[in-house]
Amino acid sequence: MPPSTALIIGASRGLGLALVKVLSSRSSSTNPTTIFATTRSPPKQGFFPKGVNVIDGIDVGTEGAGEKIVKGLKGEKVDWVVVVAGVLKKETLEEPNWEDEMDMYRICAVAPVFLTSALVQSSSFAPHAKLILLTSEGGSITLRTQNEGGGMFGHHGSKAAANMIGRLLSFDLKEKGITVGMIHPGFLITEMTEGMKEHYKKGGAITPEVAAPVFLDFVESLTIEQSGQFWAPNGPKGIGNAEEVLGKDLPTPLQVPW
Numbered sequence: 001m002p003p004s005t006a007l008i009i010g011a012s013r014g015l016g017l018a019l020v021k022v023l024s025s026r027s028s029s030t031n032p033t034t035i036f037a038t039t040r041s042p043p044k045q046g047f048f049p050k051g052v053n054v055i056d057g058i059d060v061g062t063e064g065a066g067e068k069i070v071k072g073l074k075g076e077k078v079d080w081v082v083v084v085a086g087v088l089k090k091e092t093l094e095e096p097n098w099e100d101e102m103d104m105y106r107i108c109a110v111a112p113v114f115l116t117s118a119l120v121q122s123s124s125f126a127p128h129a130k131l132i133l134l135t136s137e138g139g140s141i142t143l144r145t146q147n148e149g150g151g152m153f154g155h156h157g158s159k160a161a162a163n164m165i166g167r168l169l170s171f172d173l174k175e176k177g178i179t180v181g182m183i184h185p186g187f188l189i190t191e192m193t194e195g196m197k198e199h200y201k202k203g204g205a206i207t208p209e210v211a212a213p214v215f216l217d218f219v220e221s222l223t224i225e226q227s228g229q230f231w232a233p234n235g236p237k238g239i240g241n242a243e244e245v246l247g248k249d250l251p252t253p254l255q256v257p258w
């Protein structure tokens with residue numbers, strides 16, 4: 001079933017914006033979806049499709065962001081909450097960056113706990129709701145290899161932490177009937193990966209417009225029995241080390257190892 005109400009946290013560009021657009025295009029008079037989209041800065045008029053409810057001023061890396069979102073929901077209960085907001089800053093052992101690391105952990109790993117807590121405390125989840133965290137195959141310890149090398153401490157570390165947070169939240173939320181999923185959306189052609197353009201072709205990169213419908217279909221199919229798991233709806237495509245580590249002929253969607 002498509003959601004009656006969806007909340008996309010971090011919708012100003014990239015995958016978040018594509019999710020809002022596809023949800024909006026799928027909404028119909030027989031199966032309407034009320035969409036809430038959060039941004040940090042106020043969007044220009046007409047930026048989002050008609051009917052989308054914008055909650056701006058939401059920086060998930062600050063305390064109280066969850067409470068601000070709850071206020072913006074105006075009592076509406078949400079079927080799908082998708083935490084898209086994320087940040088990637090490259091690092092090496094020679095040049096680690098304290099502020100960048102703090103940002104990545106705050107936004108990718110700390111924020112989901114506080115956002116979810118605010119939504120739970122305010123009873124903003126609808127019965128049988130789904131909570132989806134955009135993590136990354138970069139957060140899989142199993143998929144890291146000597147060939148690939150080290151570095152990327154803040155990004156991969158904070159995404160591994162986000163996978164752990166999602167797993168723990170799935171236990172907290174099970175008795176409420178809320179399904180929690182961690183998702184690697186594929187290798188996406190967005191601002192986030194601008195510095196990796198030379199890998200787009202070999203890495204099977206896709207646009208957010210291509211990724212979003214597959215992502216939404218997968219979320220629709222997720223069941224409470226899968227709560228607390230880590231999935232790649234596009235399968236091994238967009239996971240650079242998948243074949244090297246996991247072997248050939250992998251299924252799509254693929255359950256990603258921790």
Ligand SMILES: NC(=O)c1ccc[n+]([C@@H]2O[C@H](COP(=O)([O-])OP(=O)(O)OC[C@H]3O[C@@H](n4cnc5c(N)ncnc54)[C@H](OP(=O)(O)O)[C@@H]3O)[C@@H](O)[C@H]2O)c1
Pocket residue numbers: 009010011012013014015016039040041058059060061083084085086087088107134135136137184185186187188189190191192193208
């Ligand atoms: N791109 C990939 O290949 C890839 C692969 C695996 C996982 N992911 C994950 O998928 C998600 C979406 O990625 P993307 O490629 O669409 O990224 P993107 O184009 O760089 O967009 C990032 C989004 O996060 C928002 N954001 C960043 N910091 C925020 C903060 N402190 N508070 C609120 N919002 C904030 C941005 O808002 P502003 O416009 O205000 O900055 C923007 O809407 C991320 O979590 C990313 O880690 C991406």
